[in-house]
Structures are given as structure tokens and as C-alpha cells.
Amino acid sequence: MPLIRIDDQEIEAPQGETILRVALKHGIAIPYYCYHPALSIVGQCRMCLVEVKGAPKPLTACSTTIGTLPPGKKIEGKYDMVVSTKSETARKAQRGVLEFLLLNHPLDCPICDQAGECQLQEYSYTFGDPASRLEFEKVHAPKRVDIGPHVVFDVERCIKCTRCIRFCQEISKTGELTLSERGVYTRVDIFPGRELDNPYSVCTVDICPVGALTSREFRFKERVWFLKSVNSVCQECSRGCSVRVDAYKGEVLRLVPRDNPQVNGPWMCDYGRLVTERMKGLDLAGRPLLRSGAVWQGYEWKEFGAALVEKMAGFPALKSDSWAVVLSGRLSLEEMAGAQAVSQAFFERSAGSVPDVAWGEDDELLIRKERRPNLMGARLMGIPVGEQNAPLSGLLTGKKAALILREDPVGDAQGAEKAAVETALASMDLVIVADSAFTDTARLAHVFIPLAGWHEMEGVTVNFLGVAQKTARAVVPPRDRRPFYEVASLWLTAAGHEAPEPTFPGWHAKVKESVPGLAGTSIKDLLPNGLQVLDAPAKDKVKKGEGA
Amino acid sequence: MTEVLKLLTRNVGKPNSTHVDAYMGSGGYESLMTVLHKWTPEQTLNEVKAANLKGRGGAGFPAGLKWSFLPKGKEVLKYLVCNADESEPGTFKDRLLIENDPHSILEGIIIAGWATQAAGCFFYIRGEMPAGARIFQKAVDQAYAKGFLGKNILGSGFNFDVWVSRGAGAYICGEETALMDSLEGKRGQPRLKPPFPAGYGVYGVPTNINNVESYANVPLIIRNGAGWYTAIGSPSAPGTRLFGISGHVKRPGVFELPSGVTLRELIYEHAGGILGDRPLKAVIPGGSSVPVLRADQIDVTMDPDGLKSVGTMVGSAGVIVMNDSVCMVKALLNLMEFYAHESCGQCTPCREGTHWLELIVRRLEEGGGRPSDCDLILDVAGNIMGRTICPLGDAAAMPAISFVQQFREEFEAHAREGRCPMRDVRMTAAI
Numbered sequence: 003m004p005l006i007r008i009d010d011q012e013i014e015a016p017q018g019e020t021i022l023r024v025a026l027k028h029g030i031a032i033p034y035y036c037y038h039p040a041l042s043i044v045g046q047c048r049m050c051l052v053e054v055k056g057a058p059k060p061l062t063a064c065s066t067t068i069g070t071l072p073p074g075k076k077i078e079g080k081y082d083m084v085v086s087t088k089s090e091t092a093r094k095a096q097r098g099v100l101e102f103l104l105l106n107h108p109l110d111c112p113i114c115d116q117a118g119e120c121q122l123q124e125y126s127y128t129f130g131d132p133a134s135r136l137e138f139e140k141v142h143a144p145k146r147v148d149i150g151p152h153v154v155f156d157v158e159r160c161i162k163c164t165r166c167i168r169f170c171q172e173i174s175k176t177g178e179l180t181l182s183e184r185g186v187y188t189r190v191d192i193f194p195g196r197e198l199d200n201p202y203s204v205c206t207v208d209i210c211p212v213g214a215l216t217s218r219e220f221r222f223k224e225r226v227w228f229l230k231s232v233n234s235v236c237q238e239c240s241r242g243c244s245v246r247v248d249a250y251k252g253e254v255l256r257l258v259p260r261d262n263p264q265v266n267g268p269w270m271c272d273y274g275r276l277v278t279e280r281m282k283g284l285d286l287a288g289r290p291l292l293r294s295g296a297v298w299q300g301y302e303w304k305e306f307g308a309a310l311v312e313k314m315a316g317f318p319a320l321k322s323d324s325w326a327v328v329l330s331g332r333l334s335l336e337e338m339a340g341a342q343a344v345s346q347a348f349f350e351r352s353a354g355s356v357p358d359v360a361w362g363e364d365d366e367l368l369i370r371k372e373r374r375p376n377l378m379g380a381r382l383m384g385i386p387v388g389e390q391n392a393p394l395s396g397l398l399t400g401k402k403a404a405l406i407l408r409e410d411p412v413g414d415a416q417g418a419e420k421a422a423v424e425t426a427l428a429s430m431d432l433v434i435v436a437d438s439a440f441t442d443t444a445r446l447a448h449v450f451i452p453l454a455g456w457h458e459m460e461g462v463t464v465n466f467l468g469v470a471q472k473t474a475r476a477v478v479p480p481r482d483r484r485p486f487y488e489v490a491s492l493w494l495t496a497a498g499h500e501a502p503e504p505t506f507p508g509w510h511a512k513v514k515e516s517v518p519g520l521a522g523t524s525i526k527d528l529l530p531n532g533l534q535v536l537d538a539p540a541k542d543k544v545k546k547g548e549g550a
Numbered sequence: 551m552t553e554v555l556k557l558l559t560r561n562v563g564k565p566n567s568t569h570v571d572a573y574m575g576s577g578g579y580e581s582l583m584t585v586l587h588k589w590t591p592e593q594t595l596n597e598v599k600a601a602n603l604k605g606r607g608g609a610g611f612p613a614g615l616k617w618s619f620l621p622k623g624k625e626v627l628k629y630l631v632c633n634a635d636e637s638e639p640g641t642f643k644d645r646l647l648i649e650n651d652p653h654s655i656l657e658g659i660i661i662a663g664w665a666t667q668a669a670g671c672f673f674y675i676r677g678e679m680p681a682g683a684r685i686f687q688k689a690v691d692q693a694y695a696k697g698f699l700g701k702n703i704l705g706s707g708f709n710f711d712v713w714v715s716r717g718a719g720a721y722i723c724g725e726e727t728a729l730m731d732s733l734e735g736k737r738g739q740p741r742l743k744p745p746f747p748a749g750y751g752v753y754g755v756p757t758n759i760n761n762v763e764s765y766a767n768v769p770l771i772i773r774n775g776a777g778w779y780t781a782i783g784s785p786s787a788p789g790t791r792l793f794g795i796s797g798h799v800k801r802p803g804v805f806e807l808p809s810g811v812t813l814r815e816l817i818y819e820h821a822g823g824i825l826g827d828r829p830l831k832a833v834i835p836g837g838s839s840v841p842v843l844r845a846d847q848i849d850v851t852m853d854p855d856g857l858k859s860v861g862t863m864v865g866s867a868g869v870i871v872m873n874d875s876v877c878m879v880k881a882l883l884n885l886m887e888f889y890a891h892e893s894c895g896q897c898t899p900c901r902e903g904t905h906w907l908e909l910i911v912r913r914l915e916e917g918g919g920r921p922s923d924c925d926l927i928l929d930v931a932g933n934i935m936g937r938t939i940c941p942l943g944d945a946a947a948m949p950a951i952s953f954v955q956q957f958r959e960e961f962e963a964h965a966r967e968g969r970c971p972m973r974d975v976r977m978t979a980a981i
Contacts, residue, residue, distance in 0.1 A: 045742045046896040048937055059936035065742055098933030102902035135926065138909045162895065181737060181895065184720070186905035188895025 004070045004082035012081075015068045021085055022050055022063035032087050033096060033125045035103075035211045036163040037064040040268055041172055047163050049103070049125070051095035055084035060095040063087075093129070100130040106141040106186060107212075108158045116213030118226040122161065141186050150178075150198030152218050152272055153207060157189050160214035166190060166206035173269065173367065176200040190214070201369060205269050208258060219279055220256040232474040233260060233530055235463060237332060237456040238274040240372040242465035244531060245270060247457050247476035254278050254457050254476055262531045265469055271369050281455070284439040288481025291450040298450075303482065307496025310449060314348065317403065317431050326401040327354030328394065329385060330408035331374025333486060334461025334473065335517065336509035338376075338383045340490030341407055343512075347499045349405075354397070356380040357409060358390045370466060375456075378536065379464040382517045395422035403432040406443060407486060408453065413442035436486055452483040459485040460506040462513065462520075462528065468536025470520065472528045551819045552811045555782070555790050558766050559806045562650040568685050570692035573653035579698055581772035582657050585664050586706040594665035598768060600776035604787045606643075607633055607724075607761035608837065608866045609941075610854060613768075619748035620666050620756050629752050630671035631733070631759040632659055634686075635717050635724035637676050639838035639888060641868030643792035644762035646804045648675070648682040651766070652689035656712065658765030660698060661772060663710040666758055670711035674729050677717040687714045721892035725940045726759045728894065739894045740940035763792055783809035784853040787864070793852065797871035798825040809864075812856075813848040817871055828873040832956070836865025838885050839945030841952030862952070877972035878957040879964050882949060883911045889946035900943035903934040907950050919965035924954050927961075 003014045008021070008030050015024045020043070025032050036047035045065035052063045055077055063085070071082045078084070086092055104126065111117045143157035167179040167190060178198050182191035192198060198206065207215045229248040236243040236257065244262035248255050256278060259270035289300040292313060301309050314320075327349065329341050338353070345353040360371040377387050388397075394411040398404055399422065411423045427433050427446040435444045436451035438458075444450045458479040464470045491504035502508035507525070514520045519535025527533050561567040561576060573579070585594045599614030620628050632655065636644040647655055659671045673690075675683045690712050693699045701709045715733055722728045723738040730752045732738035751757020767789055771779045780788040787809045793816055796802045800822030807820065813835060817823070824830050830845040835852065841862040850856040857864055872881060890904040910927055913919050920926075931947040938944070954961055963971045970976075 043742070044896075045939060046898070048898050051937060095933075095937060099898050099937065102898045102906075102933070105902045105906060136906065138906075138913075141905070161898070162901065164896075181739075184722075184895050185890050185893040186895070186901055188901055 004068050005080060006068055006083040006085065007081050008085045009087055017070060018067050020064055021052060021054075021061075021066050021068065021083075024068065025063060025085075025087065030087060031128075032063045033100075033121075033129055034064055035121060035161060036165060038165050038168075038209055041165060041168040041209075044164060044168070047103075047161065048099045049096065051092060051099065053086040053089045053091040053095075055086075060091055096129045097131060100125055101135070103161050104130065104134060105136050106158075107161070108140065108142075110159070114156075114159065114213040115216045115221045115226075116159075116210075120213060121211035143187075143189060149192045150203050152204050152276070153198050154216050154218050154221060155190070156214050156216070159212050160190055161212055162188055162190065163211060164190070165209045165211070166215060169202075169206050169209060170198070170200070173205070174200045174202045175366075179206075201271050201273065201365065202269055202367065204272050204275050205259070208268070217256065219276065223255050224250045229255065230476070232476045234457060234473045234476060235375070235471040235532075236270060236274040236277075237375040237463065237473070238271075238277055238373065239370040240331075240375055240377055240466040241266060241368050241370045242375050242463055242469070242471055243270040243274060243368060244471065245274070247474070249457075249476045252477045252480050254281065260530070264531060264534070265465065265467065265471070266368055269368060271367075273369070285441075286438070286481060286483070287440040287444070287450060287452045288483065290452060293448050293450075303484070303492065307492040310493055311497045313449060314432070320403050320431065322349050322351040324402035325349040325351065325354075326398050326404040326406075327351075328397060328404065328406045328409050328411070329353055329356045329380070331356050331358070331372075331377040331380060331387075332408040332456070333376060333380075334456075334459075334463055335376070335379045335383060335470075335513045336461055336506060337407070337486035337490075338380060338385060339509050339512045339516070340487040341405075342383070342385070343499075343501065344405070344490050344493060347494055347497065353385055354405075355386040355388050357388045357392065357394060359414070360390050372466065375465065376463040378466055378468060379462070379470075379517075382464060382519070382535070383513070384516065393419045393422075395419055395426055398423060398426040398430075401426070401430065403430055403434075405434045405436075406447075407436050408438070410437065410441040410443045412446065436489065438483060451486075451489055452481065453489070454479050454483045454485050458483065461485060461487075462510065464535060465532075468519075468534055469532040470528055470535045471532035472525065552807055552815060554820070555806050555808065557770055557782075557790050557806065558647065558654070558763065558792060559651075559804070561654065562646060567650050568652055568689060570653055570689065570696055573651070574696075577773070578653055578769075579657055579696075581769035582660055582664075582698060583704060585661055585772060586704050586708060591665050591667050594661060594772070597776050598662075598665065598771055601771040601779040602776075602788055603764065603767055603771060603779070604789075604854075605761055606763035606767075606791070606867075608638070608839075610787065610864065613760055613764050616748070616760070617662065617666050617758055619746070620668070620758050621748075622667075624667045626667075627755050628666060628668040629755050629757045630659060630662055630666065630668045631726070631729065631747075631752060631757055632671055632673045632762060632765055633724060633726065633729060633759055634673060634675040634679075634682070634762045635729060636762070636866075637678075637721045637724055638866045638868060639885070640796055640834060640870040641794055641837045641866040642796070643794045643804050643867065645679060645682060646792065647762055647766050648679065649685055652686045653693070654766045654769060655686075655762055656689055656693055656698075658768035659712060660693075660703070660710055661768050662758070662760070662765060664708055668710070668758070670713065672733055672752060673712055673714045674723070674733055675714065675716055676724075677719045680716075683714060683716050690714060720894070721888075722894040722940070722942060725942065728940065729759070730757065737894075739896050740942075742939055784851060784855070786855050787853045791852065791864075791867050793820075794866075794868045795821045795871065796868070798828070798873040798876070799823065799871050800825055807852075809853045810851045810856075812851055813843075813869070816852060816869060817848065821869075821871070824871070824873050826873065826875075828875060830871065831874045831876055832872045832878065832881075834870040834872075834949070835867075836863050837868040838870065838888065839941075839948060840865040841948050842956055844956050875972075875975050877915070877970055877976060878953055878960050879911060879915045879970065880972070880976075882953040883908070883915050885949050886911050886946070889942065893942060893946070894940075897938040897940075897943060899934045899937040900946065903930055903943070904946045906930055907934075907946065911950075914961060914964045915970055917964070917967075917969045919961075919968075921962065921965045923965055924958055924961050927951075927954050 051060035243266035435447035494501035727741035931950040
């Protein structure tokens with residue numbers, strides 16, 4: 003393996019690897035814009051210029067590869083390459099390129115959403131000069147170009163790194179973007195008649211190193227340094243992309259993909275990301291509710307356990323086979339354990355089944371048609387998974403009581419199926435619904451238990467590849483909604499049953515008893531990129547991108 | 551006075567010179583017949599290598615060596631490209647050949663095709679030369695009719711095609727890889743190298759690209775032998791060159807001369823001296839991209855070594871002559887406008903820097919310059935030089951740096967006086 007030296011570090015680097023990748027791997031900071039680990043190398047921003055001994059001019063670290071010199075020709079007797087990232091030559095080159103980049107940049111950081119997470123700002127502080135030598139009117143360009151439903155383009159701020167263009171060509175394979183015009187008027191442009199409207203369009207915002215591409219949903223919402231971030235897992239399909247949830251004052255403002263080579267690479271889909279928008283329309287109930295006739299009665303949590311036990315005692319005729327128990331692939335493993343314990347204690351039976359809700363098609367990148375994130379988890383917990391898109395009316399019809407967790411069979415169904423579900427539920431003696439929103443199904447229930455949303459609670463889910471990942475609490479539930487495992491502890495202890503602590507660790511310990519892949523692991527093993535608890539089918543491995 | 555040689559230009563000015571029959575009447579296509587019937591591809595390639603034919607596009611890379619970079623063998627698909635996108639300011643030599651003797655270029659291309667066993671050649675001609683494109687297409691059609699192109703050429707079993715493709719008016723498409731992107735129907739933008747065209751060229755196929763004049767030399771080398779060829783001109787760059795002289799000379803035009811001719815002789819003998827019999831002020835010896843020379847630097851030979859001794863290059867051999875009525879700031883402004891307009895915009899230094907240089911030079915010329923502007927031009931140009939993917943950045947930086955270095959006093963006078971000090975001279979020179 004070639005031996006190279008970058009600054010003061012001696013490194014054994016693989017033949018053919020680029021200087022930039024080796025440097026990043028060894029913690030040597032070389033500034034760059036157009037390079038992205040998951041995209042092709044174009045070497046056109048020229049920011050990563052470094053001095054390579056023996057080369058007549060500075061070379062781009064992103065595109066210069068490492069080779070082997072014959073024994074007699076080694077530099078200083080042993081090196082195949084000697085690179086300096088901080089020499090006067092390298093620094094002058096970097097300073098020069100940065101000055102050019104800022105020349106016609108509007109410097110509107112005070113109103114730019116990227117401020118605080120802008121590579122142009124960061125490198126300017128590190129490598130740039132404090133003052134501009136330009137004494138002319140800057141070249142102006144349009145500031146608000148609607149190039150797609152979720153992406154707004156500020157042409158002036160763009161540094162023409164072409165990452166977005168390459169993303170659309172190489173990753174989403176939709177090819178909406180190109181460069182147009184020439185010289186200083188060069189701009190990223192959308193082909194005539196096209197829109198930047200592909201299932202992954204907001205990824206262009208993620209990889210834009212400056213504030214040129216901004217997300218329509220997030221722009222102007224909050225300065226990024228005020229955001230409170232947690233690492234979590236998207237729950238919108240069975241892929242379970244690793245995400246960072248950014249929230250401010252109890253509101254989730256955006257989801258950003260976290261680079262996880264074994265699940266999603268550096269990308270995520272727009273549908274998953276836009277959960278922030280879908281959450282806005284939800285009817286959030288804050289307190290547990292019991293209904294008598296048409297009147298809903300609200301309870302404090304500390305009284306609710308007893309009230310629920312009392313309510314159930316009113317139906318002594320209900321036997322184990324009178325109950326329909328509908329669980330959901332949206333439940334975390336711990337919530338499933340809670341549901342299992344509740345079923346055993348109150349209905350004297352094992353927990354019911356999990357419906358497999360699917361729509362659309364799997365695509366070649368990330369999106370899975372199975373829309374429930376934890377189906378694999380249900381299987382691991384020994385909970386049967388129903389046939390794909392099987393109507394739920396079959397499970398409910400003829401039963402006298404139902405416990406429905408995180409599913410909305412009424413709201414999700416249409417036509418005859420909807421009527422059948424409504425009829426079945428209306429004829430029941432006791433319907434208990436637990437969900438994070440007050441759904442159409444909840445309206446037909448006798449008991450409604452408000453559950454925390456996935457961004458409001460801790461829980462472990464297992465994606466279709468068998469990777470277990472943990473969600474985290476990004477915001478405190480605006481009203482006192484709780485994960486189902488907490489409710490289960492409350493319910494069980496109110497009836498005098500044994501129950502784990504009403505906490506995530508308490509129930510996670512119970513999960514570990516039933517999932518072999520988790521035996522002997524700790525929560526830390528699931529962070530940050532998850533733990534393979536089942537062997538994945540090889541064909542489903544995703545393309546890897548490492549540490550952008 | 552060095553004798554004007556009529557080798558490349560042997561047919562220029564003859565009646566009907568673009569017609570295949572006229573070309574064949576003066577021995578045309580005999581070189582092609584020789585290689586197809588008597589020589590192996592290796593022999594052909596070796597002869598061109600031995601002739602040390604230097605590329606005529608500007609960089610002067612040995613053509614035979616370039617051909618040998620292509621993968622060998624008939625079974626590997628390979629293409630040739632003829633770069634006829636002649637658009638360097640002050641350069642108009644290829645146009646002369648294309649419009650007057652297309653068959654000499656075509657014969658050279660087919661011989662190169664035989665030597666490299668390529669499948670065909672894309673003839674990429676500048677969009678602003680519609681006549682040239684028409685004439686060359688006609689020549690190609692005639693060559694097909696005579697059996698010099700197509701399947702089984704002259705019974706040799708060798709198949710070769712030529713496709714004429716017109717550019718759309720971008721200077722950058724004369725850069726070999728931008729040309730290839732343009733040929734493929736993409737935005738013309740230089741590619742990052744490596745991979746080089748010999749490995750990954752047009753449509754990803756191994757490709758060899760040469761200039762029009764380079765190909766036109768090939769039939770001469772085949773007919774007369776490498777030994778004959780290397781005896782002409784200077785040893786470092788044998789053969790004749792087509793010098794295009796423009797600007798303030800009495801007889802502007804294209805002159806075919808051995809490469810060892812001196813710049814002084816070129817200007818004062820062949821081009822008839824300075825227009826208006828005024829003093830010479832400056833010469834750009836090799837197309838607008840190379841460093842400028844002062845009047846006292848013209849006693850050098852027009853070959854790589856000679857021009858290197860005064861810090862400049864042969865480039866495309868387009869000699870731009872300026873007499874004492876020229877304002878060097880205004881002349882540089884003209885060039886800077888050109889490069890800022892033609893920068894493809896992908897590399898930051900060239901995209902931003904060429905525009906900035908234009909603004910600084912314009913400010914100087916229009917009277918708003920600062921005393922520090924000379925150093926600013928040198929610094930900005932220095933930040934472009936050697937920092938870009940293709941040589942357009944260098945091509946813009948070299949004139950900027952050399953104009954300021956060679957004529958600094960004039961630049962400073964602009965700043966000092968707050969006006970163009972040459973204005974009155976320019977108005978009274980009336981030439």
C-alpha cells in the first residue's frame with residue numbers, strides 16, 4: 003500500500019484513492035464544495051486545492067488519486083506522495099478560490115436560512131479574507147425561483163457546485179436540472195417545462211452547501227442554531243431511514259436524513275420528510291377519554307387506570323374470544339410488549355395481529371410500499387402479520403369488543419369496507435382505541451387513549467432489513483400524550499397485575515427477553531446507526547455513501 | 551528572406567481546388583493509396599512519429615505519439631476527431647485550408663484512421679464557418695463517391711466514415727473534451743482529466759483528436775517521408791507552419807513558412823511591415839491567449855524554443871501586430887471581454903475571475919482606475935492561472951499578466967491621469 007504524508011501525518015493509503023477521501027478519513031480538514039461522497043467527482047469548485055510535492059501547480063484533492071512510485075524515486079526516500087494542505091501555496095490557492103466564490107455572492111446571511119449551517123460561511127471564517135476587494139456592482143440574479151413544490155431556488159446564492167444537478171442525474175435519475183448560460187452568468191437551471199418534483203427532491207436542499215436551495219416547508223421558520231435536534235428514525239415506511247429531527251418550542255420543524263450506509267445512505271424521501279406537514283392537520287386529543295352515550299368524559303392519567311378497570315368490569319360477559327385485538331406496525335417493540343401483556347391480563351389471550359398496510363410500489367432507492375415501520379419487529383415479537391392490505395372488517399365483524407392500537411380502520415377504508423367496519427364497531431359493547439390523533443375510528447370508541455407520536459417518544463423499531471433502530475423524543479408531547487407502554491403499566495397496576503416500570507428502559511428490558519437478536523445488547527448498541535438483529539436479504543442492501 | 555513554401559497551401563488559389571478531381575490531378579489521395587496497399591497501420595504510425603509532427607492546435611503535442619495512446623487493434627472501437635473549431639482571436643489558418651483544400655485534410659484524416667484502425671472521424675467545425683462546413687461536406691461526399699470513404703476502401707478491407715458536425719458558437723468547444731461533450735449533444739464543458747480522450751472520448755469510446763492543420767500535414771509526410779519532413783524548419787518543431795498575421799501590417803494574411811522564421815522577418819518582410827509606417831508597439835505571437843511581446847523582443851524564431859526565450863509561446867501561430875496607436879489597456883479590455891464571455895462557468899476561478907478582470911480593466915480604460923489596479927490584475931490573474939480544469943483560465947490570465955508586466959507604465963498612466971492617455975493618438979492615427 004502506498005505510503006503518503008499529508009501535512010504531518012504519515013498515512014498508508016489505498017492505491018487509487020483520492021487525497022480528499024484519505025484526508026477526511028484521517029481527520030485532516032480540506033475545504034470542499036462540489037465533492038459529495040455519494041455523487042460523481044467533477045472537480046469544478048476548485049476549493050480543495052492542495053500542494054502536492056513535485057506538481058507544478060496546486061491540485062484538487064477530490065480528483066487527485068494516490069499511486070505508487072518506483073523504489074528509487076520515493077520522495078524523501080519513502081513517500082509515494084507528499085501533500086500539504088496548509089502550505090503557503092495551498093492556502094493562497096484556497097483563499098483565492100474562496101474570494102472568487104464570495105465575489106458575486108449576495109452575502110444576505112441575515113435573511114438566509116442556511117446561515118449557521120452554511121459551508122460558505124464556515125470556510126470564509128476559516129480560510130477566507132475578512133474584506134472583499136470587489137469594488138463593482140455584483141452580478142444579480144433571481145432570488146425566489148419556484149423550481150418545484152418543495153424547493154425554492156435563490157440563484158444569487160448559488161456557487162455552481164452542481165451537486166443538485168448530479169443528484170437528479172445520478173441518484174433520483176430524473177434529470178430535471180442543468181447548468182445554463184456561461185461565464186459569470188452561469189446558473190443552475192431547470193429544463194423548460196420541467197419541475198423539480200421527484201420523490202427525493204428535498205435531498206437537493208440537504209446537499210446544497212449554501213442557501214441557494216431551500217425547503218419551502220422549512221424556510222423562514224427558525225434560525226438553525228435555535229433548533230433542538232435528536233437522532234431518530236423515520237416511521238413512514240418499512241425502510242426506517244435514519245433521521246435527525248429538528249424541533250423548536252415543541253414543534254417539529256424538519257426531518258433531515260442522517261447518513262446510515264446500512265439503511266438509507268445519505269438520503270430520505272420527501273414523503274417521509276413531509277410528515278411535519280401532515281402532523282399539522284391532526285386532531286390531537288390531550289387526555290384519556292371515556293364515553294357514555296354521546297358524552298366524552300376526560301380523565302387525568304392518575305385516575306384513568308382505575309376508571310378503565312371499572313369500565314371493563316361493567317362487561318363481565320366478554321370472554322377472550324369476544325375480543326378483536328388490532329395492533330399496528332406503527333407500535334414500537336416496547337409498545338407491542340405492552341399490548342401483549344395487556345392482552346394476556348385482560349383478554350386471557352395472546353395479542354391479535356398486525357395489518358400490513360401497503361400502497362404504491364417499492365422504488366429503486368429507498369421507498370417501500372409497506373407503510374408500517376415495524377412489521378419485522380412484530381414478527382420478531384411473535385405477533386402475526388396479516389396479509390397485505392387485507393380488509394380489517396373481517397377481524398372485527400362478529401366480535402363484541404375491540405382494542406385497536408395506532409390503526410384507523412374507519413379513516414383508512416373506503417366504500418363498503420368502511421361501512422362494514424363502522425357497522426362492526428357500532429354493534430360492539432366496548433371499543434378501546436389508542437392513537438396519537440383523534441381519528442374517525444376513535445369517534446366510534448367507548449374509550450380513547452391518547453398516544454405519543456413517534457417523534458415524541460422513545461421506542462425501538464426493526465426495519466425490513468432487520469436493522470433495529472431507536473426513536474427519540476424530539477419534543478415533549480404538547481398535551482400529555484403517552485407511549486402505549488406507559489399506558490400498559492398504568493392499566494396493569496390499576497388491576498393489581500405485575501407490570502414493568504412505566505418507562506422505556508423498563509419495557510425495553512422485557513422486549514429483550516423475547517427478541518433473540520437483542521439479547522445481551524444495550525440501548526447504546528442501537529446508536530447511532532442501528533443494530534442488525536436479523537440477517538438482511540442481500541439484494542436489499544442499499545448503496546453506500548459515507549459521511550458527507 | 552526565407553522562401554515561402556507551398557506545401558500545405560499547394561492547392562490554395564488553384565481553380566476548382568476544392569473538387570476531388572482537381573485534388574487528385576495534383577497527386578491527391580496517392581498517399582492514402584500508398585498506406586492502404588503497401589503499409590501496415592504500424593508502419594504508417596511510425597512514419598508520422600518519426601516525422602515528429604507537432605500538433606498545430608496550440609499545445610504542440612506530438613501527433614504520432616498521441617495516436618499511439620489509442621488501444622491497438624481493429625476490434626476495439628475507436629474514433630478520431632478533427633478539431634475545426636478554430637475560434638482563437640487572431641487565428642484563421644485552418645479556415646484557409648478547409649475552404650480551399652478540404653481533400654488534403656480529409657486524406658490526412660483517413661490515413662490517421664488507417665494508422666490507428668479507427669472506425670471513423672467526427673469533423674467538428676466552428677458554427678460561424680457555414681461555408682467551410684458546406685465545402686467540407688461536399689468533399690466528404692465526393693470522397694465517398696470515389697471510394698476513399700465507406701466500406702472496404704480501395705479494396706483494402708478497411709472501413710472508415712467521416713461525419714461533419716457543426717458547433718454552436720462557443721469558443722470553449724475548441725477545448726478537446728468540451729468539443730466531445732458538444733458533439734454528444736451536451737452543454738460544451740471541459741471534462742475532468744483523467745480519463746484522457748485516448749481512453750474515454752466521444753461517447754465514452756477511445757478517441758484521438760487533432761487539429762485541421764495537423765491532419766493536413768500527414769499526406770505530405772507519407773508522400774515524402776519523415777526524413778524530408780524533419781529537414782524543414784527547426785528541429786524542435788519540424789515542417790512548415792501557417793502563420794496568420796493580422797492587425798497593423800500592410801499585408802495581413804496566412805503565410806506558410808518553415809517554423810524557424812523570425813518574428814521580425816514575418817512582420818517586416820512577409821507581411822509588408824507596419825501599417826502607416828508607424829513604429830511597432832506590441833505583438834501577440836500565437837493567438838490571443840499567449841503572453842504579449844514588446845517591439846524590442848521580435849528577433850526570435852517562431853518555434854517553441856525561440857518564443858520560450860522571451861517568455862511566450864507559438865500557440866496557434868496567429869500573430870497579432872499592434873502599432874503605436876494602440877492603447878494596451880483597451881487592447882487588453884477587448885481580450886478580457888472575450889474570455890469573460892467565453893468562460894464556460896464550471897470552474898470558480900475562471901468563471902468569477904475573468905469577469906472581475908474585465909471590470910478592473912474597463913475601469914482603468916474608462917478613467918476610474920486606481921494606482922493599485924496593476925497589482926490587483928496581477929493577483930487576480932495569478933489566482934486563475936493553473937487553478938482550472940481546462941486551459942481557458944490560463945488563456946485569460948496570460949495576456950492579463952503579460953500586458954501589465956510589459957506595459958505597466960501605460961496602465962499606471964491610465965490610473966494617474968484618470969483617462970486614457972492614448973485617446974488623442976488613437977483619434978489622430980486614422981488608420
